[in-house]
Amino acid sequence: MVHPVYADLPTTIFEVMSGLARDTGAINLGQGFPDEPGPLGVREKAAWEAVHGYNQYPPMRGLPELREAAARHYAKFQGLDLDGLGEVTVTSGATEALAAAFLSLISPGDEVVLFQPLYDAYLPMVRRCGGVPRLATLQPPHFRIDRAMLEAVFSPRTKLVVLNNPVNPAATLWADEDLALLAQFCVAHDAIAVCDEVWEQIALDGRVFRPLMGFPGMRERTVKIGSAGKMFAMTGWKVGFLCAAPRLMKALAGAHQFLTFTTPPNLQAAVAWGLDNSAEWFERMPRDLQRSRDRLADGLAAAGFTVLPAAGTYFLNVDLAASGIDERDADFCLRAVREHGIAAIPISAFYETDAPTNLIRLCFAKRDDTLDAGVERLARARIP
Numbered sequence: 001m002v003h004p005v006y007a008d009l010p011t012t013i014f015e016v017m018s019g020l021a022r023d024t025g026a027i028n029l030g031q032g033f034p035d036e037p038g039p040l041g042v043r044e045k046a047a048w049e050a051v052h053g054y055n056q057y058p059p060m061r062g063l064p065e066l067r068e069a070a071a072r073h074y075a076k077f078q079g080l081d082l083d084g085l086g087e088v089t090v091t092s093g094a095t096e097a098l099a100a101a102f103l104s105l106i107s108p109g110d111e112v113v114l115f116q117p118l119y120d121a122y123l124p125m126v127r128r129c130g131g132v133p134r135l136a137t138l139q140p141p142h143f144r145i146d147r148a149m150l151e152a153v154f155s156p157r158t159k160l161v162v163l164n165n166p167v168n169p170a171a172t173l174w175a176d177e178d179l180a181l182l183a184q185f186c187v188a189h190d191a192i193a194v195c196d197e198v199w200e201q202i203a204l205d206g207r208v209f210r211p212l213m214g215f216p217g218m219r220e221r222t223v224k225i226g227s228a229g230k231m232f233a234m235t236g237w238k239v240g241f242l243c244a245a246p247r248l249m250k251a252l253a254g255a256h257q258f259l260t261f262t263t264p265p266n267l268q269a270a271v272a273w274g275l276d277n278s279a280e281w282f283e284r285m286p287r288d289l290q291r292s293r294d295r296l297a298d299g300l301a302a303a304g305f306t307v308l309p310a311a312g313t314y315f316l317n318v319d320l321a322a323s324g325i326d327e328r329d330a331d332f333c334l335r336a337v338r339e340h341g342i343a344a345i346p347i348s349a350f351y352e353t354d355a356p357t358n359l360i361r362l363c364f365a366k367r368d369d370t371l372d373a374g375v376e377r378l379a380r381a382r383i384p
Helices: 013-024 040-052 064-078 094-105 122-128 147-153 176-188 246-257 265-277 279-302 329-340 368-380
Strands: 088-091 111-116 132-137 158-164 192-196 222-227 240-243 315-319 359-363
Touching: 013 329, 040 265, 064 088, 064 222, 064 240, 064 265, 088 094, 088 246, 094 122, 094 158, 094 192, 094 222, 094 240, 094 246, 111 122, 122 132, 132 147, 147 176, 158 176, 176 192, 240 246, 279 315, 279 368, 329 359, 329 368
Parallel strands: 111 132, 111 158, 158 192, 192 222
Antiparallel strands: 088 240, 222 240, 315 359
């Protein structure tokens, strides 16, 4: 018979809301994909490579030029000293990288610390590997951790900690002191940190992203996961990075070998070129997203909504209760898409327990006219 972990899973809220948006012709501010097509030079490089380049199996761990380009990129932006050939593996997206990490590092009965709100793929994958989730709940509006919270979820059986930073859907960056505290707990419990850092290039308002791998004691016990799709605003490309010390990488690459084995070579070559030749993009992209965030936030505030701060990612959150809306987040989102043609995501979908029910997530990585129309429709949806 089928395995219950996946057989019993409901359709994800992202598919539900995007399906309703398609069916009703609604504006989709729910799912996190940008209107921006991505840097032209990177797309042209992928096209050239597909026509003129190598289209057979590339090396299992990725093209050497991409692994070395990723190492140079992380040295430049995050001060990490990675050996591209020995400590970077290319994956078919960050979700495949997560699967490789969980499959290679979790044994049945191992405890895994996770922070909710969380990406919906984490829990089913951890459970399918036999891991035992230990959930810590981050509370809005600041979504911070403290020592008491960590003491409640770490134990002698803790094997893994899963960290998302910047946080989807909270749109926050972990504070340095929170990362330092988490690093202390990882070292004290001899735990490995799997860091889902796909939004690392999108830190707004001049903030600086800090990888957990760079904190004391974490270099040899961190699996860092990145996403070229997020870096270049091309979410459909599904090119990801696994970065880890050789001791961990041997197991990670072994799992990757039997998941997707490899990733299209033209996309790998294009990403390698892009990482070395997109300085203007990496400067402009966060600035443009910040302007879009402010446009959406200002429009929502003018319409009477209370908007939480957004420090990174493509998203911002609206507090329904503080906006005078006495309706649960899921109910509001379903009514808004069906009756007013605007799709959003209820934040409660990112929690397994103790979920707040007053927050909705909106994607601001859209054209100005889409954002403005979205605000108008949300304003109409304020009154049930």
